[in-house]
Amino acid sequence: MLVPWKLRLCLMALNTFYHVVTANLCLGGQDIFATVKENSPTGEFIANLSIAGDPGANSIRLCLTGANADWFFLEGRTIRLNSSSSRVLDREVQGSVMMAALTCYEDDIIQSEYRIMIEILNENDNRPGFLPETIQPRYISELTAVNSVVFTVKAKDPDGDTIIYIIDRSLPDAHYFRIDLPNSGKVILDKPLDFETKTQLHVLIYAVEMNTKEKYNITATVTINVVDGDDQYPQFLPCSLIYEDQNHTVCTSPVYTVNITEREQNTILNFSPGQIYAEDGDRDLMTPLIYAILSGDDNGRFIIDHETGEITITRRVENRLLTPLFRLRIMAAQMNDLKKYAVATALVHVVAENHYPPYFNKTTYKGFLIENSSPATLVYTYGNQVLQVQVIDGDFKDGVNPKIHYALHPVDPSTKLFHITQDGIIIAKTDHLRAFDRHILEVVATDQESGDVANASIDIEVLQRGQPVPRNPFGEERLFGDMNAGMAGGIAAMVLLLALAAFFLLIRLVRRRRERQDPADRGSVALGKHPNVEPSSPCPTHQAP
Structure with missing residues (x-):
């Protein structure tokens, strides 16, 4: 039998051994290092525990703690992912590593603690x-040099993939730019810009993943506003267009013309096709211009306002026969750069004074046509005579102004079926006309020297085949009154030949007569004058600045 103190020592030893065995149940574990893919579903396996005890069968308790402990849960001896449809494991949000701790308790006493480090694999x-x-x-000057970097685009991929940049070449403005280094995003000017041709460009750029099988991409349209640069010369207006396409317009300075008489002085000249005026070719800059007469001012007879371009005649012309024409060379230059200039010509014609406006000898002319298939036929009037409209100008002894120009103004589409010669004879496209048709035409006679205009109407009837042309309603006999249209046409042709011969003979006689006359007594035929030029208006004397 054991003595009491030996028994007590034995009991103490057994009790100590029991506690050691129990504590060893939290031992045997180790720190956990594992990986998991982002976007993994809930319950995804993370790692197994290696502790000696079984949490479900023994008196131990395991707890997960730490910053990311809520992303895990324990299932027996296994650690699993605690995600959900509303809380997805995203590497770009959570970072690349999650950390937690596994603590083992026995009787609410911490026996051991292990670190948990989980790497989130990128997808x-x-x-x-x-x-x-x-x-x-972007705002880019049109003066920017070709091959310059005009702007840089930059894209980022949350997954850290390598990005390259590509310009969509299918768009019309793509040929202005290029990208030499695809992964740099630097856009280079490949073609000169021109504000006068195009003020705004659009370029579509792709950002594409280079190192992935998916090749995810995104696009962006960059708008480039072209800024006007001082690269254009002044231009006199109105511009005389000589060439135009989609990208370019080429025009020349107009020739300004004006008519004056011998009496005009201290008068601002009203030119045609408009007052002398120029603009900076860089329309967005509109640099102020200065005007000057380079040549032809006739010792100060003509002066120009340097700011407005108005030209004034300061003294009268003594003899229009000696100086019928003045030719002025006008310059418009930029005030900030006189090397940028344009030159135009201004013609000043000295003409005779116009006392009487021209007028038609009738307000309404009557014409007839006989239906036929001829492509062109003269229009006749009463008595089968060829219809000829005539303007009388009292400024000429014989009433005939050689500067009169005839034209048919469109009244309706049928006007295109008729044509008027400068002798006042009407020609019709007969094959487009039908019997019983009636057409009212308006004929306009313009004095190309004075700009005076006279108007008259022509009433044309289309007769049936074989129907005679009516006689004059007032009973006057006409030369071809009893002849049919065919005979009248033949006789008219003969008369026309005779008239041409007589006309040339008359010209020859007139020339001989003029050669015998003194220059001051020659005919009153005025020198050329631009159409539609209004009379000049007097103004106070203007001195050149």
Whole structure:
């Protein structure tokens, strides 16, 4: 039998051994290092525990603690992912590593603690995106040199993939730019800009993943506003267009013309096709211009306002026969750069004074046509005579002004079926006309020297085949009154030949007569004058600045 103190010592030893065995149940574990893919579903396996005890069968308790402990849960001896449809494991949000701790308790006393480090594996689940500040509208001067870097675009991929940049070549403005280094995003000017041709460009740029199988991409359209540069010369207006296409317009300075008389002085000249005026070719800059007469001012007879371009005649012309024409060379230059200038010509014609406006000898002419298939036929009037309109000008002894120009003004589409010669004879496209048709034409006679205009009407009827042309309603006999249209046409042709011969003979006689006359007594045929030029208006004496 054991003595009491030996028994007590034995009991103490057994009790100590029991506690050691129990504590060893939290031992045997180790720190956990594992990986998991982002976007993994809930319950995804993370790692197994290696502690000696069984949490379900023994008196131990395991707890997960730490910053990311809520992303895990324990299932027996296994650690699993605690995600949900509303809380997805995203590497770009959580970072690349999650950390927690596994604590083992026995009788609420911590026996051991193990670290948990989980690496989140990246998946290509994001598309690249442009940085907003790199795709804003750009303002680029048209003077920017070709091969210059005009702007840089930048995109980022949350997954860290390598990005390359490509310009969409299918768009019309793409040929202005290029990208030499695809992964740099630097856009280079490949073609000169021209504000006068195009003020705004659009370029579509792709940002594409280079190192992934998905090749996710995104696009951005960058707007380029072309800024006007001082690269154009002044241009006199109105511009005389000589060439135009989609990208270019080429025009020349107009020739300004004006008519004056021998009496005019201290008068501002009203030119045609408009007052002398120029603009800076860079329309967005509109640099102020200065005007000057380079030649032809005739010792100060003509002066120009340097700011407005108005030309004033300061003294009268003594003899229009000696100086019938003045030719002025006008310059318009930029005030900030006199090397940028344009030159135009102004013609000043000295003409005779116009006292009487021209007028038609009738207000309404009556014409007839006989229906036939001929492509062109003369229009006849009463008595089968060829219809000829005539303007009388009292400024000429014989009433005939050689500067009169005839034209048919469109009243309705049928006007295109008729043509008027400068002798006042009407020709019709008979094959387009039908019997019983009636057409009212308006004929306008313009004095190309003075700009005076006279108007008259022509009433034309289309007769049936075989129907005679009516006689004059007042009973006057006409030369071809009893002849049919065919006979009248033949006789008219003969008369026309005789008239031409007589006309040339008359010209020859007139020339001989003029050669015998003194220059001051020659006919009053005025020198050329531009159409539609209004009379000049007097103004106070203007001195050149």
